[in-house]
Amino acid sequence: MNESGHADLRHALPQARRYARALTGAQDSGDALVAKVLRGAIPDMPPRLALYAAISQAAPAPSEGGLMSARQRQLLLLTALEDLRLPDAAMVVGITAEDAGAEIEAARAALHAATVTDVIIIEDEPVIAMDIRRLVEACGHRVVAVTANEADAVALAARHRPGLILADINLGRGGDGIAAVARIQQAVAVPVIFVTAYPERLLTAERIEPAFLVTKPFQPLALAVATYQAITAGRPPIG
CATH class of the missing domain: 1.20.140.160 (PhyR, sigma-like (SL) domain)
Known part of the structure; x- marks a missing residue:
């Protein structure tokens, strides 16, 4: 070549x-x-x-x-x-x-026949959080909590023990989505999908990174596919 x-x-x-x-x-x-x-x-x-x-x-x-x-x-x-x-x-x-x-x-x-699980959404943009919740529930899953705060996300994960987390990277004043997931992973082994406008930041292979990425703006099918794959084939992406 x-x-x-x-x-x-x-x-x-x-x-x-x-x-x-x-x-x-x-x-x-x-x-x-x-x-x-x-x-x-x-x-x-x-x-x-x-x-x-x-x-x-x-x-x-x-x-x-x-x-x-x-x-x-x-x-x-x-x-x-x-x-x-x-x-x-x-x-x-x-x-x-x-x-x-x-x-x-x-x-x-x-x-449509995929495994149903409890989901926590970590997202600081209310409209996007609402869209993600709607799509996740349309896939048959249960959204047990939505938060835009790093500390709250850690506490909610410990309380609910979800089967899946969907997280933004940048939570603005609420903190850092990657840090929140890393803290959650210390106590709960759970697959994570990052929904981000900047996927290139997590595709360098230079550090521990997530397995599942959906790029904003996203299509409903993309989120549904990532959710299915994370639940049925995924392992925790950050440990």
Whole structure:
């Protein structure tokens, strides 16, 4: 591969890390998967798609008994979180666009039968907090608390022991969302989805980072997919 090709791969690494982390459920396993595929042969397709394809091929199979197949999970993550067009996502997983469309429809149906859990939302913008609550409840989950304050978030998590936390990074005067999650993780092992306008701040692989990121402004399906993956395949992203 020429220098231009290597530069394009480096440029695509943040997206590749986000996909791998969401697919495996944790930063360490996702970043290890990216490192593994970079040491091997990269498929002959545009760099970003090539990394997605290599990661999809090398990813460990999810545990049996889930509502979705590995391919369905991959297609949902690629189209909803990574915002790929259907033909590109189909190319990544190696099937036709028609077959990919059918797989995605089946996967979306499975979302409605996903595991129900208690959720805490940590968000300082009231309108966004309201939108997140509405979408989370539409997925069938129970929102047990909403807060914009770091200290309150820690106390609420200890009280409610939620099955999922959705958090903003910057809480303004309320503190820091990453710090709140780190404190919560000391006492409660819980998957976390960060909803942020600045995902690049958490995709450097230079420190402990979350497995699940949804970028503001977000689409309802993206949040639903991240929630499903966090609950069914995720491990706590910050410890």
